[in-house]
Amino acid sequence: MLIRKIxxxxxxxxxxxxxxSVLPYTAMQCERALVMPNLMxxxxxxxxxxxxxxxxMEVLSNTKGKFFAPLMxxxxxxxxxxxxIDGLKQAGAIAGKLYPDGVTTNSQGGVSDFKALFPVYKAxxxxxxxxxxxxxxxxxxxxxxxxxxxxxxxxxxxxxPKLRIVLEHATTKDAIDCVKTLPANxxxxxxxxxxxxxxxxxxxxxxxxxxxxxxxxxxxxxxLAIIDAALSGNPKFFLGxxxxxxxxxxxxxxxxxxxxxTAPVLVPALCQIFEDYGTITKLEPFxxxxxxxxxxxxxxxxxxxIVKEPWKVPEVCGTIKPFLAGQTLNWKVV
Ligand code: DOR
Ligand code: ZN
Numbered sequence: 001m002l003i004r005k006i007x008x009x010x011x012x013x014x015x016x017x018x019x020x021s022v023l024p025y026t027a028m029q030c031e032r033a034l035v036m037p038n039l040m041x042x043x044x045x046x047x048x049x050x051x052x053x054x055x056x057m058e059v060l061s062n063t064k065g066k067f068f069a070p071l072m073x074x075x076x077x078x079x080x081x082x083x084x085i086d087g088l089k090q091a092g093a094i095a096g097k098l099y100p101d102g103v104t105t106n107s108q109g110g111v112s113d114f115k116a117l118f119p120v121y122k123a124x125x126x127x128x129x130x131x132x133x134x135x136x137x138x139x140x141x142x143x144x145x146x147x148x149x150x151x152x153x154x155x156x157x158x159x160x161p162k163l164r165i166v167l168e169h170a171t172t173k174d175a176i177d178c179v180k181t182l183p184a185n186x187x188x189x190x191x192x193x194x195x196x197x198x199x200x201x202x203x204x205x206x207x208x209x210x211x212x213x214x215x216x217x218x219x220x221x222x223x224l225a226i227i228d229a230a231l232s233g234n235p236k237f238f239l240g241x242x243x244x245x246x247x248x249x250x251x252x253x254x255x256x257x258x259x260x261x262t263a264p265v266l267v268p269a270l271c272q273i274f275e276d277y278g279t280i281t282k283l284e285p286f287x288x289x290x291x292x293x294x295x296x297x298x299x300x301x302x303x304x305x306i307v308k309e310p311w312k313v314p315e316v317c318g319t320i321k322p323f324l325a326g327q328t329l330n331w332k333v334v
Pocket of ligand 1: 214242
């Protein structure tokens with residue numbers, strides 16, 4: 001079966017050797033991917049955007065999967081000013097990503113006064129840039145962080161009705177329900193790992209650091225609400241894998257890093273969910289249409305072929321353990 005090559009609207013490609021190791025998987029399945037800016041040091045200004053894109057293009061030139069374009073972002077921090085937004089747009093950034101203080105990888109010193117950035121949201125609204133939100137309230141109890149953040153989402157959405165806002169990687173039924181009720185300027189990415197995992201997969205038995213990510217996987221009813229939203233055909237919900245590679249040594253560690261590396265299994269793992277809970281025909285709008293429409297991008301012109309053929313996910317890809325390592329998947333990208 002051929003499907004339109006996909007858009008992954010939330011991916012961590014990292015830098016250096018890690019970038020070299022992870023980019024081929026994304027470039028093979030995706031025609032575009034929105035690349036997250038939480039590097040060390042972060043992507044903050046126009047020069048950072050240009051340099052990071054050049055690094056990605058350099059690695060891409062030595063990679064199969066030629067029809068791939070990185071979509072660039074910058075990190076919104078407390079010192080980001082409205083005056084910088086036009087320059088960031090000129091440099092190629094199509095979205096700004098807001099990380100609340102301390103809620104995930106490299107978010108130390110992030111935002112805690114969301115209203116103080118109203119001038120920045122205004123400038124983004126005026127120049128047609130998308131605001132991507134990591135939706136967790138700092139210092140709230142970990143299972144309630146996303147729900148508590150929804151008041152911030154509503155506040156920004158209602159004050160900036162023309163600003164396109166994406167609540168990234170929703171993990172709760174509360175968030176899904178909230179996005180459904182907000183106007184059409186608010187959309188939501190969903191990950192494949194949150195369609196598979198609940199908190200029990202992380203801490204229900206022996207601690208599984210490879211299922212640990214932010215926001216942490218929640219309850220069974222939340223997992224089902226995510227699958228339901230992905231299958232619903234509602235264009236507010238589209239794919240953002242949040243594929244977040246960390247070396248095994250950083251995951252199997254007393255201070256284990258948050259992130260699930262889904263890029264190597266992205267399309268096959270999605271096919272399995274869509275087949276098990278609905279129908280595979282609903283996959284393409286979710287992976288290859290709704291995000292393009294929301295971001296005002298043309299539809300991708302190339303295809304990938306998916307076949308129903310069992311294959312075993314490797315235990316490691318380079319220094320990283322992929323999601324569903326060692327498991328047999330029924331679908332394969334040719
Ligand atoms: O689990 C996560 N890992 N969540 C994020 O928001 C960031 C990501 C990372 O960069 O590792
Ligand atoms: Zn992320």
